[in-house]
Amino acid sequence: MELQLPSFPILLSFFLFVFMVVNILMKRAKISSSASKLPPGPQKLPFVGNMHQLFGSLPHHALRDLAKEHGPFMYLRIGQVPTIVVSSPEYAKEVMRTHDVVFASRPRLLSSQIMLYDCTDLAFAPYGEYWRQLRKICMQELLSTARVQSFRSIREEEMFNLVEWIASNVGSAINLTEKIQTSTYGITSRAAFGKKSREHGEFISIVAEAVELSGGFELADLFPSFGFLALISRARPKLKRLQLRAARIMENIIKEHVEDGEKSAEKSGESGKEEDLVDVLLKFYNNGDLGFSLTSDNLKAVIWDIFAAGSETSATAVDWAMIEMIRNPRVMRKAQDEVREVFGRKGSVDEAGLTDMKYLKSVVKETLRLHPSAPLLLPRECGEKCEVDGYEIPAKTRIIVNAWAIGRDPNYWTEPESFIPERFLDSSIDFKGNNFEYIPFGAGRRICPGMSFGLINVELPLALLLYHFDWKLPGGMKHEDLDMTELFGVTVRRKEDLHLIPIAFDLSPLEKSK
Ligand code: HEM
Numbered sequence: 001m002e003l004q005l006p007s008f009p010i011l012l013s014f015f016l017f018v019f020m021v022v023n024i025l026m027k028r029a030k031i032s033s034s035a036s037k038l039p040p041g042p043q044k045l046p047f048v049g050n051m052h053q054l055f056g057s058l059p060h061h062a063l064r065d066l067a068k069e070h071g072p073f074m075y076l077r078i079g080q081v082p083t084i085v086v087s088s089p090e091y092a093k094e095v096m097r098t099h100d101v102v103f104a105s106r107p108r109l110l111s112s113q114i115m116l117y118d119c120t121d122l123a124f125a126p127y128g129e130y131w132r133q134l135r136k137i138c139m140q141e142l143l144s145t146a147r148v149q150s151f152r153s154i155r156e157e158e159m160f161n162l163v164e165w166i167a168s169n170v171g172s173a174i175n176l177t178e179k180i181q182t183s184t185y186g187i188t189s190r191a192a193f194g195k196k197s198r199e200h201g202e203f204i205s206i207v208a209e210a211v212e213l214s215g216g217f218e219l220a221d222l223f224p225s226f227g228f229l230a231l232i233s234r235a236r237p238k239l240k241r242l243q244l245r246a247a248r249i250m251e252n253i254i255k256e257h258v259e260d261g262e263k264s265a266e267k268s269g270e271s272g273k274e275e276d277l278v279d280v281l282l283k284f285y286n287n288g289d290l291g292f293s294l295t296s297d298n299l300k301a302v303i304w305d306i307f308a309a310g311s312e313t314s315a316t317a318v319d320w321a322m323i324e325m326i327r328n329p330r331v332m333r334k335a336q337d338e339v340r341e342v343f344g345r346k347g348s349v350d351e352a353g354l355t356d357m358k359y360l361k362s363v364v365k366e367t368l369r370l371h372p373s374a375p376l377l378l379p380r381e382c383g384e385k386c387e388v389d390g391y392e393i394p395a396k397t398r399i400i401v402n403a404w405a406i407g408r409d410p411n412y413w414t415e416p417e418s419f420i421p422e423r424f425l426d427s428s429i430d431f432k433g434n435n436f437e438y439i440p441f442g443a444g445r446r447i448c449p450g451m452s453f454g455l456i457n458v459e460l461p462l463a464l465l466l467y468h469f470d471w472k473l474p475g476g477m478k479h480e481d482l483d484m485t486e487l488f489g490v491t492v493r494r495k496e497d498l499h500l501i502p503i504a505f506d507l508s509p510l511e512k513s514k
Helices: 008-035 051-055 059-070 089-098 110-115 129-142 145-150 152-167 176-193 200-212 227-232 235-266 277-282 296-327 329-346 351-356 358-370 451-468 508-513
Strands: 073-078 081-086 386-388 391-393 398-401 469-472 499-504
Touching: 059 073, 059 081, 081 089, 089 386, 089 398, 110 235, 129 277, 145 451, 152 176, 152 351, 152 451, 152 499, 152 508, 176 200, 176 277, 176 296, 176 451, 200 235, 200 296, 227 235, 235 277, 235 296, 277 296, 296 329, 296 358, 296 451, 329 351, 329 358, 329 451, 351 358, 351 451, 358 451, 451 469
Parallel strands: 081 398
Antiparallel strands: 073 081, 386 391, 469 499
16 A cells, blocks of 8 residues: 655645644743743833833832732843842841842943943942042042042032022022032032033033933844944944044043143142042053052043032032922921021021031931932842843843832821921941942942042931022922923933022021131
8 A cells, every 4th residue: 555645845844833832832841940930020011112102111110010919029121131129128228238249240231331431430330440540539538538538629619609699589489409409510610620611501511411311221232233223323423423532522621730740840849729539530541550550531531420420419418308209398398497596696698507416417318218319229130140040130231220219108107298308317327338128329339438528418408498498389380280291311301400489598608708
């Protein structure tokens, strides 16, 4: 009997069918064997466009909503990027203390590659020897308590100018957001460069634009294996242009410092002027003697960090504090009473008085709880395969810590959505990264090195604004009408600028200091 072989199309269909079944079975096996190890969460978050379309709302809000469904240690795949979102103090502690070394790196984002000279600043440098050396310089030389103290007269002078300007506008509506920003950038600029650069205004606007482009959810960042996306990204030419403009300004600043240094060397002596941050950095410029040398690109990356991280964060915090106090007149009155009592008793308005202002300090803490300047901190990256709470975290997984959601966790905070500075009055909770329910400056190895510089730049302007003036909203606007919509970037500020009418309370210290 002759055996009849099936025809070619039938054979092909059969093999295809077998291939598909085997494939499906293998995939299921793969998923089930790894799913039991990976934390729970929607396995894939389809990427459909820009960040707002991706999340449907602001990322820190949307990620909190997702975490309510999937838990505080949630696994997402955003585009191609495996991502863990941490939304509870317990898991924050796992990531930033127990396994801090493993999670101490940063992902290489398109914006930091372009703006920060291939991530050679401090904030986006990968964890390793270069970062360690730079961090040491920052902690010991650039942002030490003594250095921050040495800029006291700069702060007081800039603040005096701000108050004087407001005093000349009492009774009229002013854009307080803008003025606070200019003054804060003024302080950082003078501390970093010795003076405001000629292009001060331009530098501020470059930073503001770059911050908006640096949210970390750029298409190219979410599909890293498609290298061409980085080349065709719409953000790329914008970032390139910003980088060139910023480079020109920073090169001028460096050049002036080098020339000044040469002139004072020629006179073989001290220049007599207070050392600024660029002077300190220049000691490491192409200088092997100190065991660590910085190129001119490295210098620019670090200068950018200080100027951007140092100003935007503090200015945003002052803005949120003023908005919350306008919305909560009881808090505003109590803070004013304290500030007026302390400064009134001292007979002058100065930085030393701030230590006595317990309530004002609680206002600042409460502001940073509800409005951490960087609600998702800065992204981290898992350096090597690691196990957390029985879950396996593969190397290169991106870690997002939702500090904003943690600061509003009802398991830790009563009335978490309300602005109640009193909660900090008799509490030992501080900013230093030991209380994982409160991490506006982050925690662990990557904790913000500019904390004391930042805090003084928030407390001093607030004390002065509250001491010298009463404040009201323009055009009969009620505080309930204030639009609290946020604008997302590396830092999150309010979408609308704050316009207020200052009413003079006591301007006599201004007269005395003239
Ligand atoms: C209210 C003011 C400030 C707030 C709320 C703030 C917040 C933060 C946060 C959340 C981080 C990320 C921490 C982490 O990943 O765990 C950070 C890092 C950083 N901050 Fe600040 N910051 C402030 C002021 C400053 C100032 C004044 C400077 C410098 C002049 C500064 C320089 C930096 C740098 C360089 C990093 C990166 C550190 C690293 O990766 O090693 N910050 N900051």
